[in-house]
Amino acid sequence: MATDVHGSVTDTDTEPERRPYPGPVDSGAAVEVGGLVRSFGDRAVIDDLHLTIRPGEFVALLGRSGCGKSTLLRVLAGLDREIDGGVLVPRRKAVAFQAPRLMPWKRVWRNVLLGLPGRPERDAAIRALEEVGLGHRADAWPKTLSGGEAQRASLARALVREPDLLLLDEPFGALDALTRIKAQRLVAELWQERGCAVLLVTHDVEEALLLADRALVMEGGRIAYETAVDLPRPRDVSDPRFGALRARLLDRLGVEGKEGPEARETEPGTHADTSVAA
Amino acid sequence: MATDVHGSVTDTDTEPERRPYPGPVDSGAAVEVGGLVRSFGDRAVIDDLHLTIRPGEFVALLGRSGCGKSTLLRVLAGLDREIDGGVLVPRRKAVAFQAPRLMPWKRVWRNVLLGLPGRPERDAAIRALEEVGLGHRADAWPKTLSGGEAQRASLARALVREPDLLLLDEPFGALDALTRIKAQRLVAELWQERGCAVLLVTHDVEEALLLADRALVMEGGRIAYETAVDLPRPRDVSDPRFGALRARLLDRLGVEGKEGPEARETEPGTHADTSVAA
């Protein structure tokens, strides 16, 4: 397992904290969040959130739409600093935003290379794009991409980097089943190879359970539920433990929890017992 | 069932066709597409596509990312006219685009009412927003919405209209499991009540099978596969016929087709037998 390694302390290289918060600072963590608060106006979207991610850990973040997942990611990416609380993150981060956010004035391959150190070559971009099945669109302008293509370009852009923390905000949401599987596999492989910490926001419980070491559920501005996914890899959705975990998570997410280990086999996917009236 | 009623001919009120194409023009169809071609540069993204949708029919459109689904929708919405071929669509259409496309300069509730005839009241918008769980954000500026919230606002905007054809481009892609179920239910209810034709682009095979009368798979610029979903409503994912259909569709979409009716129970969701190497 990848998550059981945490080593000695590294220097954090920042000024002393202004507002001390509980929790270890000098652990060998990849992410250390303590007492984080982020408000828009009166509404505290993130409210006293605590989170530690170990180096090399793959964490999935689930939660209702609008619960503050993207906001948390922006804070971790260092993009939103109107916060209270302590946040320690690696210097080297890569983000795939929820919206693709490609620079419209750069062709796709240039978008992929944007910000890379050195003088990366076009080939590097093409290779990355090919991995997400976009090699043929490398020279396109971003605004001519389809929704899924743009999302994949954005993913490729995040993945060519070599970060210590990879932040992925619903990176597979606009992909069809097959493309999604391939992209998931790609992320899993890269994570394995590089050993970076990953925080993946997703709405797909199975995706979370297939990929992550740990699944978090955000609610009320904090991590309301957390479960280790201690299944051996490669994981199999047909594994009863998988089914149990899924049921528990879906239950936590408010989808009617008929699903138990015993009901699993008749309740596929996230749609559980959804029935549409007619 | 809603789809077995088609009545007498209505006047199409258009000039005679310039380029005759096979297929009935005067049928009581809600959408009539014949020999549609749409090229970007040399690449024909839509290539001799034929499609008929009956009034009140709910059609799901699946296909690989970048296969031309959104392009087809834009043509049907009358937004893209650099085409060859014949396209007949109702005058009254409503579209929820893949990206939310909210007017950033109008508060959410005003976005919802945009383009409605008469002098619709704020209340109408609030009600529509509440149905998608966004009542509390009615006064927000679009750019402060979360991804899922924006998508729901866009959906609400399409649903307050009373079209003869409702075009939905992955309207639930950014929603969490519970919100998604609610939104699906909402669309199903409205469709039932209004009897409009619906074309739903989705990547979720189960979603397609739960909602649609017919599922299409687009490939190579045309409708490569088509299957009626002749299951009684309300539908149940645990129904063996449902499983069989899902397996067939997934197979058609390129996800390794171990799924058969007999394997269904151990292969939940769209992820079929995906396993992630570790």
Added chain:
Amino acid sequence: MTVDQAVAGHAPPDISAGPVQSSLAKGEAREREEVRRGVTVADGGGGPELARVVPVSGRRRSVPRWLRRTVGPLALLVLWQVLSASGVLEADILASPGTIAATAGDLVSDGALPSAMLVSLQRVAVGLLLGGMTGVVLALASGLSRLGEDLIDATVQMLRSIPWVGVIPLFIIWLGIGEAPKIALISLGVAFHLYLNVYAGIRGVDAQLVEAGTSLGLSRWGLIRHVVLPGALPNAMTGLRYSLATAWLALVFGEQINADDGLGFLMNQAREFFRTDVIVVCLVVYAILGLIADFLVRTLERLLLQWRPTFTGQ
């Protein structure tokens, strides 16, 4: 696309006749639905009224752009000629195009106009360069940082509103009566225009893209180069449009200062000497310069803004 195009193939939904809609109006809709679905299969039902999506050919615009754009100016010219010929526009109000052409011919053949253009062109070139750099640098300073904005923006907004004719004496005192004050005047005009537009452009760049750039690890300069400046480019083009025109317009004032050649001088002199025909020739030259500037900027825009699928269409 234009509104023309957008609306043509897509008649607005003509639902206005129906009763006022409630949000997701249920009652009325249900009744209609029942009729349609055959719960009361009264008339056998019928599909909705269909409309054809009329294809437009992608290459329908066979007349090249620049040619179509000459229509307006040409029409103006024709109008002028017609009015002159028909006597509506008397010669002492505005000479006919023919007379003007003759005067222009004289001015060209005696070398006055070419030499004036040459002299002015040099001034304009230098002024554009200096003013352009100043304007862009100031816009960057004040567009990119709050401090810069606090210091620069109000100051520039203030100075920009000053009529430069009034400052010419100060310019003479500071810069003498050689080329310096002329070029300074041109530069000032150019700088202010570029400043205003580039600044607005920078402040109009989508914050989401700036965030994305930051998160990609772009350095400050990288962010400017790859995100902020390209994002401000459309506005910068408007600024350039202005600047090109302004540079030539500034000549009228700049070449009041101890000049004995140049387009501005020619025009001032003509005005001083009541040479209406020469004035009109100068005006025509200015108009042509405006068309050239427009053509240049359009070409630049086509090259630099091709990524931009805006309302502009094509």
Added chain:
Amino acid sequence: MTVDQAVAGHAPPDISAGPVQSSLAKGEAREREEVRRGVTVADGGGGPELARVVPVSGRRRSVPRWLRRTVGPLALLVLWQVLSASGVLEADILASPGTIAATAGDLVSDGALPSAMLVSLQRVAVGLLLGGMTGVVLALASGLSRLGEDLIDATVQMLRSIPWVGVIPLFIIWLGIGEAPKIALISLGVAFHLYLNVYAGIRGVDAQLVEAGTSLGLSRWGLIRHVVLPGALPNAMTGLRYSLATAWLALVFGEQINADDGLGFLMNQAREFFRTDVIVVCLVVYAILGLIADFLVRTLERLLLQWRPTFTGQ
């Protein structure tokens, strides 16, 4: 947000020391990974180097915006006073702020300045109104339709580059020497500025939003009102900035024609009779007008563009 903010809490990834990266570089990455994961648990591994995300307080800007913006102009004023007091700026080059204030006081107390301002203000108001409407209507015509563009745009681009001083004689002939030519001059300046910016704004509206509007069943006018115009608003604001300044600047020329009052007249007369101090007072008035215009437009922007989360921030 500004680049400052964006970059400050987020040091650029310092990977430059590493070897050149291949796309999703596998070989080298794998080695590192093995070390880190403990396949060779050599040094026990260590987390990556962490950096604190330094919170910024949301209400850190206690000094109000308009106050901070006075810094630049005030600094200029102080500089002027210092230079004057220290004798670097001799009185015959540029009188000291004190002298100018005294002159201004005289001009105010004898009613010359207030009456001039009042007269000019009326002209400016009418000119702004007429020119503004003309400019916006032209911009709409040419921004919204291809035909309009073909007919109007090149023509306006051409006329815009014409120096209006040169046309004053024609104006006198056509419009007489009353209020008409003065207001015409102001209107022209205003119209061209608004045209240019609004047109650019319209042509910069996101085509996707226009599509969305069309698909929502907006009529042609609805599309203009709800999509195109709001989308062009940021540019229109830049145009307004220009227009406000231009309207006052045009007075300098407009009030050469048969005027015996007005700011432009005051300035022209002062120039005619070497009243350097009055000229400077006029310049200062213009500068203040510029600041007021800036303030007005900023306020408008705050009201009308609050939806716009751009690089502007706050």
Added chain:
Amino acid sequence: GGASRADGGGGSDSGTDGKGSLTLNVGDQKGGSEALLRAAGELDDLPYKIKWSTFTSGPPLLEAVNAGAVDIGAVGNTPPVFAAAAKSKIKVIAGTHSRSDGEAILVKKDSPLKRPAQLKGKSIAVAQGSSANYQLVASLKKAGLSPKDVTLNYLQPADALAAFTRGKVDAWAVWDPYTSQALDQADARVLTTGQGVVNGLSFQVAAPAALDDKKKAAALKDYTDRLRRAQNWVFKHPDVWAKAWAKETGLPEKVALDAVKRTRGTAVAVAVDKRAIASEQQIVDTFAKLKLIPRSFDFGEFVDPRFNGDLPPSSTAPRTYGKAR
């Protein structure tokens, strides 16, 4: 004076004086005819209306005359030449002759230049096409120089003042009241004046259309008579006039008084006779030679002598306040 303005309202109506159905449109400059007539009390019993229009200088005023927007206006001896060269619709109907001490070439007090001949190779500021332009050319000619022997720096008075003060030019050819002002404020001294070099004439220029209108022509005659009387009044009351003039223009009173005594007050109304035409023709020919106007023409065609009547000939010596400063 100045209290009797009929309506002091803003707008372009600079104001109207007098009563009656006939309205005379008069083009004026600040501190010009209107101030003069008012100060002399000549506006108190007008049998027709005068509508004043104010212009910054002679050329735009003549543009307005040409356009028929004003009926009459006063300008110097040079603007009519250019206006006539451009075939403008103007007629010179009356003149005044004053001393030409105000038309001067100025140098700095500490300048080594003593005689006009020493101007060779020097840089001289002058407003192109102004009366000073002719004066300079004529003075140079008198000193045996041609314009090619010097560097001409074309500058408007306000700009020239700056250049002259800061020593960017060696000399400055200019007219009153600028001459008085420069002498007073800019450490200047007179190198030479236009006395005996230029004709010292100023003109009333009318629109032909107004002259063709019988009633207007009569009013014009009355108007020029009033001007002549006002001119006589000025000579007798230089201080009062200087004060009024200074108030109108913002000139320092001392400068105004100097200018009045040097030039303005010395004017006598004269006929636009053969001699006046001949001296203007000289300007025409000079400018034609300098290519400032495209070709020479007959200035006489732009003169209407109908009001010459009993006026003294144009050679009448101007008055004088004794030794000019």
